[in-house]
Amino acid sequence: MKKPISYDHLKLEKKWQSTWKKSGIYKTTEGSKKPKSYILDMFPYPSGSGLHVGHPKGYIATDVLARFKRMSGFNVLHPMGWDAFGLPAEEFALKNKIHPSIAVKKNVKRYKEQLSVLGFCYDWDREVNTTDPEYYKWTQWAFLQMHKKGLTFESHEPINWCPSCKTGLANEDLDNGKCERCGSIVEKKPIRQWVIRITDYADRLLKDIDALNWPNSIKESQKNWIGRSEGSELTFKIKDSKEEISVFTTRPDTIFGVTYVVLAPESHLVEKLKPQIKNWDKVQSFIKDVSKKTQIERTAEGKEKTGVHLNGVFAINPANNEEVPVWIADYVLADYGTGAVMAVPAHDERDFMFAKKYNLPIVSVIGSEHVSDEKSYTGGGTLINSGKFNGKDSESILSEITKFCGGKTVVRYKLRDWVFSRQRYWGEPIPLVHCAKCGVVPVPEKELPLKLPNVKFYEPTGTGESPLAAITKWVNTKCPNCKGNAKRETNTMPQWAGSCWYYLRYMDPKNKKMLVDPKKEKYWSPVDVYVGGTEHATRHLIYARFWHKFLYDIGVVSQSEPFTQLRNQGLIMGPDGQKMSKRFGNVVNPDDIVKLYGADTLRVYEMFMGPFDQAISWSTDNMIGSRRFIERVWRLKNKVVKKAELKKETESLFHKTIKKVGEDIQEFSHNTAVSSMMILLNALEAEENVDKDTYEKLLLLLAPFTPHIADELWSQLGHKKSIHIEKWPLFDEAKLVNDSFKITIQINGKFRGVLETNNPEEAFVLKAIMEKVEIQKHLEGKEIVKQIYVKNRLVNFVVKG
RNA sequence: GCGCGGGUGGCGAAAUUGGUAGACGCACUACCUUGAGGUGGUAGCGCCCUUACGGGCGUGGAAGUUCGAGUCUUCUCUCGCGCACCA
Numbered sequence: 001m002k003k004p005i006s007y008d009h010l011k012l013e014k015k016w017q018s019t020w021k022k023s024g025i026y027k028t029t030e031g032s033k034k035p036k037s038y039i040l041d042m043f044p045y046p047s048g049s050g051l052h053v054g055h056p057k058g059y060i061a062t063d064v065l066a067r068f069k070r071m072s073g074f075n076v077l078h079p080m081g082w083d084a085f086g087l088p089a090e091e092f093a094l095k096n097k098i099h100p101s102i103a104v105k106k107n108v109k110r111y112k113e114q115l116s117v118l119g120f121c122y123d124w125d126r127e128v129n130t131t132d133p134e135y136y137k138w139t140q141w142a143f144l145q146m147h148k149k150g151l152t153f154e155s156h157e158p159i160n161w162c163p164s165c166k167t168g169l170a171n172e173d174l175d176n177g178k179c180e181r182c183g184s185i186v187e188k189k190p191i192r193q194w195v196i197r198i199t200d201y202a203d204r205l206l207k208d209i210d211a212l213n214w215p216n217s218i219k220e221s222q223k224n225w226i227g228r229s230e231g232s233e234l235t236f237k238i239k240d241s242k243e244e245i246s247v248f249t250t251r252p253d254t255i256f257g258v259t260y261v262v263l264a265p266e267s268h269l270v271e272k273l274k275p276q277i278k279n280w281d282k283v284q285s286f287i288k289d290v291s292k293k294t295q296i297e298r299t300a301e302g303k304e305k306t307g308v309h310l311n312g313v314f315a316i317n318p319a320n321n322e323e324v325p326v327w328i329a330d331y332v333l334a335d336y337g338t339g340a341v342m343a344v345p346a347h348d349e350r351d352f353m354f355a356k357k358y359n360l361p362i363v364s365v366i367g368s369e370h371v372s373d374e375k376s377y378t379g380g381g382t383l384i385n386s387g388k389f390n391g392k393d394s395e396s397i398l399s400e401i402t403k404f405c406g407g408k409t410v411v412r413y414k415l416r417d418w419v420f421s422r423q424r425y426w427g428e429p430i431p432l433v434h435c436a437k438c439g440v441v442p443v444p445e446k447e448l449p450l451k452l453p454n455v456k457f458y459e460p461t462g463t464g465e466s467p468l469a470a471i472t473k474w475v476n477t478k479c480p481n482c483k484g485n486a487k488r489e490t491n492t493m494p495q496w497a498g499s500c501w502y503y504l505r506y507m508d509p510k511n512k513k514m515l516v517d518p519k520k521e522k523y524w525s526p527v528d529v530y531v532g533g534t535e536h537a538t539r540h541l542i543y544a545r546f547w548h549k550f551l552y553d554i555g556v557v558s559q560s561e562p563f564t565q566l567r568n569q570g571l572i573m574g575p576d577g578q579k580m581s582k583r584f585g586n587v588v589n590p591d592d593i594v595k596l597y598g599a600d601t602l603r604v605y606e607m608f609m610g611p612f613d614q615a616i617s618w619s620t621d622n623m624i625g626s627r628r629f630i631e632r633v634w635r636l637k638n639k640v641v642k643k644a645e646l647k648k649e650t651e652s653l654f655h656k657t658i659k660k661v662g663e664d665i666q667e668f669s670h671n672t673a674v675s676s677m678m679i680l681l682n683a684l685e686a687e688e689n690v691d692k693d694t695y696e697k698l699l700l701l702l703a704p705f706t707p708h709i710a711d712e713l714w715s716q717l718g719h720k721k722s723i724h725i726e727k728w729p730l731f732d733e734a735k736l737v738n739d740s741f742k743i744t745i746q747i748n749g750k751f752r753g754v755l756e757t758n759n760p761e762e763a764f765v766l767k768a769i770m771e772k773v774e775i776q777k778h779l780e781g782k783e784i785v786k787q788i789y790v791k792n793r794l795v796n797f798v799v800k801g
Numbered sequence: 802g803c804g805c806g807g808g809u810g811g812c813g814a815a816a817u818u819g820g821u822a823g824a825c826g827c828a829c830u831a832c833c834u835u836g837a838g839g840u841g842g843u844a845g846c847g848c849c850c851u852u853a854c855g856g857g858c859g860u861g862g863a864a865g866u867u868c869g870a871g872u873c874u875u876c877u878c879u880c881g882c883g884c885a886c887c888a
Contacts, residue, residue, distance in 0.1 A: 176884095176885090215805095215806095216805065216806080217804090217805050217806060217882075217883075218805095218883095219805095220804060220805050220883080220884095221804085221805080221882090221883050221884075223804090224803085224804065224805090224883070224884050224885095225883090225884075227884085227887065229887075229888085231888080247888080248887095248888065249888060250887095250888065251888080262888095298886085299885085299886065305886075330886085331886045331888090332886085332888080333886075333887065333888090335887095336887045336888080337887070337888065340888095341888045342888085343888090344888090348888065349802090349886090350886055350888075351888080353886095412887080412888095413887090414884090414887050534882080534883085537883075538883085538884090608813090608825085608826070609813065609814090610813055610814060611814085614807090615881085616813070616814095617813085619812090619813080619827080621827075621828085621839090622812090622813070622826075622827050622828090623827095624826095624827075624839085625825090625826045625827055626826085628826095629826085635841095671813090671814075671815085671825090671826095672814095672815070672824095672825085674825080674826090675814090675815075675824070675825035675826075676824095676825080677825095678825055678826075679824075679825065682825090742821090744820065744821050745821090746820080746821085746868085746869070748868080748869085749820095749867095749868065749869040749870095750869095751821045752821095753821090754821070785868090786868060787868085788820095788868050788869080790820065793817095793820060794820045794821085794869090796820080796868050796869060797868085798868050798869095
């Protein structure tokens with residue numbers, strides 16, 4: 001590799017980093033009268049393997065923005081911290097036989113070093129760490145507030161269990177039936193757990209999405225995840241029984257087409273119907289079979305649905321009092337809707353396949369022509385076979401039929417309540433106490449933080465009990481209520497808990513009395529720009545919104561949404577086009593790149609590579625262009641004189657560039673911001689001389705992107721103060737327009753030439769064009785049917801012949 | 802299956818929002834510079850025909866709207882992502 005010639009980036013960058021540290025220019029001030037700008041990265045999970053070159057992409061973009069905003073007169077909050085509880089840290093610790101608390105400290109140190117060489121302008125005084133008791137005290141506090149409000153409950157229902165991670169998981173932690181973290185196939189297992197009623201917030205989480213300035217894809221993902229559907233709850237009485245089956249349907253209009261009713265195999269109703277069920281043995285063995293299957297097996301067997309008829313049980317259709325058979329089948333989910341469906345095989349694909357398989361009747365109630373022997377019809381139309389509703393339009397009759405059947409209109413969500421307990425060591429202890437006399441009693445707030453006991457052995461047990469359960473000294477406690485003997489809750493919180501509110505802690509990191517001072521919260525909230533990866537679309541970003549809304553409801557925060565604007569960085573792939581990962585051996589370490597070309601070059605390159613939100617392969621070879629750019633800025637200094645007159649076009653270009661760079665930074669269009677600076681540089685290089693003022697402004701434009709070299713050249717020009725506390729340059733509106741125009745000449749839409757003029761009058765322009773020889777050539781012997789003149793821009797002659 | 806986002810030179814990509822497609826950068830070619838080099842500079846660089854002048858074609862494909870389409874409309878192919886038996 002070639003050695004840099006113009007400047008020694010290693011020495012220079014180190015020098016400026018320590019200068020900034022000493023002068024403290026990046027410290028955020030409180031009580032400022034300036035407008036605020038809160039620019040935030042999703043804080044990293046400090047894993048053992050350190051940063052690769054893809055991680056800083058988002059950090060660079062926010063750093064550029066933060067620097068730009070600071071120069072533009074904003075009071076900027078741009079902090080960094082660590083999301084350090086959870087499985088990865090614990091697994092790393094187990095593997096390397098060091099305690100997670102030590103491993104986290106080590107990893108944080110390494111991350112911090114790696115970040116520090118990139119020249120970010122974080123205010124490290126506000127650093128937070130979710131594993132710090134002074135931090136998780138407030139995570140626990142928030143949980144207790146939820147508990148108080150009845151937003152938590154203890155459940156023994158079967159949940160997702162990862163046999164390899166040995167813990168229960170939330171719905172959000174699954175990826176196609178597999179553990180999102182380790183890829184193991186998840187089982188259903190009944191274990192005692194704490195659950196948060198996030199579904200109580202489903203409607204608000206959904207409604208408020210529209211107003212957010214977020215990428216469309218993330219908004220759609222969340223909408224999809226929350227999965228609202230409007231429908232009806234209808235009740236089917238059971239013949240000769242006081243039990244009844246309540247079903248949820250979005251198609252009450254098809255009720256006359258019901259030919260059977262299906263319960264989920266897990267339904268508690270099945271047990272209650274036992275006396276009536278004549279084939280109980282068969283039913284029971286089916287239920288057992290299904291329960292043994294994992295979610296993957298249940299869905300992978302594909303669309304092949306299985307079920308068993310509950311012999312002797314009949315449900316009564318509320319619409320026509322018809323008796324229909326009752327089945328249990330694996331295609332009905334226990335935890336959605338009511339866990340039971342009315343089956344209308346004529347107008348539902350799944351019911352149709354099931355009916356075909358088990359020879360159940362298919363009754364068409366919409367149009368007569370739609371349903372065939374091969375296919376159901378799921379659209380709308382005119383009702384038939386539907387008693388007094390015959391002839392009506394199916395889509396406009398939903399609520400009328402619901403009423404007719406004695407049902408009610410309801411809204412259902414796909415979102416499930418948040419399984420909040422983990423049977424693992426490395427997480428926030430859930431601050432509850434179990435007392436034989438008083439039941440579940442919260443740990444008094446003044447006793448928070450409830451510290452995670454520091455122990456030697458913390459391997460997961462796999463029994464459904466947390467390893468904390470074995471620490472008798474910690475578990476055995478007194479009931480805060482009756483002072484009798486009691487036991488602590490031993491489950492810990494999921495990894496996502498700590499990241500639900502950290503952005504609030506940055507506002508007020510040292511507050512011991514409350515989660516956040518309302519005055520500070522009011523000033524800094526909400527986060528103006530939040531940047532991170534798309535992988536958080538339906539996990540962190542839903543949990544955090546929920547958590548925030550809860551805090552809003554109890555008056556802790558002043559806004560109902562935490563993140564006004566969200567931006568996702570695209571992945572940087574390995575040079576081989578695969579995802580950068582140790583597994584593929586294609587990891588590029590930023591430390592090596594900094595050594596080779598310097599942080600400034602890395603920053604420019606990552607911003608210049610392509611659109612911010614797009615995935616692009618890394619190429620160390622391509623970086624040379626960014627390095628050359630910086631070198632040429634350095635060398636341009638040789639042309640700087642006190643006073644010099646720039647060409648008119650160069651001057652105009654200069655003002656356009658100031659405008660564009662500022663706009664592009666805010667729109668995360670960094671690649672075009674960099675390219676416009678390159679264009680400007682090309683023009684300045686073509687000048688005889690460049691005046692000092694112009695050169696200084698160029699440095700100001702560069703400062704957010706290349707903070708080290710900008711400050712170096714700035715100081716070489718004789719400035720005593722850092723360039724980073726200077727004002728962003730202003731552009732002159734009047735200089736944006738050129739005084740001559742290049743007018744495109746087209747004939748029949750084809751480009752035939754250019755007219756350069758400073759007189760935009762139509763008559764003049766047309767005349768001047770007609771005088772051009774190369775144009776006359778094309779018009780000769782032809783009739784001009786029409787001429788279009790777009791002022792200052794284009795002329796098009798439509799000709800015939 | 803449903804939802805979202807893409808397809809532009811050898812490569813990463815731009816395109817004043819309907820007005821000269823390929824800016825900027827990488828790679829490549831030629832020449833100059835340097836004692837030497839993955840240095841610096843100048844010029845060239847979408848494809849095809851032409852020594853040249855010049856011309857034709859060209860933004861996944863087909864059609865449409867328009868004086869004019871990468872941009873708008875319809876259909877279609879294809880790639881990526883998210884959700885997925887959600888009744």
